[in-house]
Amino acid sequence: MPRAVQFDEYGEINVLQVRDVARPEPGRGEVLVRVRAAGINPGENAIRAGALHDRWPASFPSGQGSDLAGQVEEVGPDVSTWSVGDEVIGWVDTRGSHAELVVVPAEHLVRRDPDVPWEVGGALFVAGTTAYSAVRAVGAGAGDTVVVAGAAGGVGSLAVQLARRAGATVIGLASDYNHPWLADHGVVGVAYGDGVADRIRAAAPGGVDAFIDTFGDGYVDLALGLGVAPDRINTIIDFSAAVRTGVKAEGTTESASAEVLGELAKLVAAGELDVPVAGTYPLTEVRAAFRELMRRRTRGKIVLLS
Missing domain, CATH: 3.90.180.10 (Medium-chain alcohol dehydrogenases, catalytic domain)
Structure with missing residues (x-):
C-alpha cells in the first residue's frame, strides 16, 4: 500500500504519522502522480498546529503538502495532456503531496525539464x-x-x-x-x-x-x-x-497557475533562477524535516523524497 503523511488532531510535530493508505484513484480531469519530491513550507507547520484554523480549518485525518514533482502513474477520464510515465512538476490544493501517490488536477502540472532536479521541482510551487x-x-x-x-x-x-x-x-x-x-x-x-x-x-x-x-x-x-x-x-x-x-x-x-509555475521552471532549467535546497529527508523522516524547518535558519528549501 502507498504511504502518506497524516495527522488526527492539531498539535506539535509529534502528531505527524506516516501511514499506509488506500491507493488514490484519479477522477475526471485528474492524474495520479507518483511523488519523487515534495517541499515543506512554514504554512503547513502553522496549519498542523491549528494556528490557521479560522482561515484554513483541517478535517481529520488530514494530509499535508502542496508542492510536488514526480511521474504520472495513471490518467483519469478526459485527460489528453498527460500520459503514464510523464515527468511533471505541480501542486495540489488538497493537502496531500507529502505522500507516495497523490491525485492532481491535470491543469496543475507542467512538464519537468531534465535540467530541473527532482528536489528543486518538488520545492518550486509554493515558494x-x-x-x-x-x-x-x-x-x-x-x-x-x-x-x-x-x-x-x-x-x-x-x-x-x-x-x-x-x-x-x-x-x-x-x-x-x-x-x-x-x-x-x-x-x-x-x-x-x-x-x-x-x-x-x-x-x-x-x-x-x-x-x-x-x-x-x-x-x-x-x-x-x-x-x-x-x-x-x-x-x-x-x-x-x-x-x-x-x-x-x-x-x-495571487500567482497560483501553471503558467507562472512553468515560467519559473524555465528560469531554473536555463540556470537563471537558483533554488537553494537546504536539505532532503525521506518521507519517513517528516518530523525531522519539520524540526529543521522550525529553526528558521536554513538557506532555501527543505524537501521530502519518496
Whole structure:
C-alpha cells in the first residue's frame, strides 16, 4: 500500500504519522502522480498546529503538502495532456503531496525539464509563486531599491533573485553566514537584529522604495519607519500587521497557475533562477524535516523524497 503523511488532531510535530493508505484513484480531469519530491513550507507547520484554523480549518485525518514533482502513474477520464510515465512538476490544493501517490488536477502540472532536479521541482510551487507575487506586488523595477527580509529563506532567496531580474537594487536581510551567497546573486547583504534600520539606511543612502517581508516579527513597521509607502510593502506572513497598516499581503494565491509555475521552471532549467535546497529527508523522516524547518535558519528549501 502507498504511504502518506497524516495527522488526527492539531498539535506539535509529534502528531505527524506516516501511514499506509488506500491507493488514490484519479477522477475526471485528474492524474495520479507518483511523488519523487515534495517541499515543506512554514504554512503547513502553522496549519498542523491549528494556528490557521479560522482561515484554513483541517478535517481529520488530514494530509499535508502542496508542492510536488514526480511521474504520472495513471490518467483519469478526459485527460489528453498527460500520459503514464510523464515527468511533471505541480501542486495540489488538497493537502496531500507529502505522500507516495497523490491525485492532481491535470491543469496543475507542467512538464519537468531534465535540467530541473527532482528536489528543486518538488520545492518550486509554493515558494516560487509566493516570491513571484511579492515582487509583483511591490512593483519592483529598474531604479528601485528593494529590501527583502528573510532573504535567504525559501521564499526570500527567490524573491531577491526575481527582484534583481526586474532591474532593482536589492538589499537582503540575513545572517552574516548567508551574505556571500547573496553577494553571488547580486544582492547587498545586511545583518538583521538591533540597529538594522541604521544599517539599511547606510546601505541605501538614497532611500528604500519597496519592502518585502517574508519573516514577520515587526518588519512591516520597520518598512514604514524607513518611509516606504504602504502600497509598496508586501508581507507574506504578518497578516495582522497588514490589516492594521494597510500594506499588501499577496502570496501564492495571487500567482497560483501553471503558467507562472512553468515560467519559473524555465528560469531554473536555463540556470537563471537558483533554488537553494537546504536539505532532503525521506518521507519517513517528516518530523525531522519539520524540526529543521522550525529553526528558521536554513538557506532555501527543505524537501521530502519518496
